[in-house]
Amino acid sequence: MAKRNDAEKDHKLRVNLISKNIRKLVYKGQETTRIFQMNDEVEVASEEKGYLGSYYKATILYPIGTCSDYRVKYKNLVHDDQTTPLEWFIRVSELRPVPPEIPRETKPMETYDIVDVYDNEGWWIGVITAKVEQEYRVYFPTSKQEIVYSADKLRFHQEWSDGKWIFPSLG
Incomplete structure (x- = not known):
């Protein structure tokens, strides 16, 4: 025993x-040592309470300003209408390659x-x-x-x- x-x-x-x-x-934060290009496949590390420790697949739509932020379109997350893929502005510290x-x-x-x-x-x-x-x-x-x-x-x-x-x- x-x-x-x-x-x-x-x-x-x-x-x-x-x-x-x-x-x-x-x-x-994610250790990003690269600049992402349009259409790059990425994962977004959520920093929201209740979602910490989760990663969501997305595609880079375009950079914002000096590439410290990006507009992404999620692969599996959708708007409230449940049909349109969610698009969001994401800080580079939340991004990583797949x-x-x-x-x-x-x-x-x-x-x-x-x-x-x-x-x-x-x-x-x-x-x-x-x-x-x-x-x-x-x-x-x-x-x-x-x-x-x-x-x-x-x-x-x-x-x-x-x-x-x-x-x-x-x-």
Whole structure:
């Protein structure tokens, strides 16, 4: 029984440490080292309360001023009429290129991997806390929710840094 309690304690400590690192990622602006062009595919990192830690696919419509802001058209978000794609002005600190796909054969997903989960029309950052048969339990530090998803809803989380994609460090 003591070993089980120690394992549970260790698991909670690891998840808490990773969650702390995820919150740091969520609250920092995107590290944009490039100027986007019209029609570039991007992801918008939401800075709105309730949406922190989410990324939404969009297309650059045009730059505003000296390229510190852009007008984008979202791929999956729509206006109140539910038919017209939402267009919005976005600060460059909320933009990043679309991350490359990593084939599952290259690297299988494991417990404690930082992932993005596709849900509610966007990608939400979280940490895998367990594998349950063919599904993954994911904890979202910004909402303090833990939800089970199928593998096809997950991708490895990557950060845009110094003009290249990297995996965030865990500690």
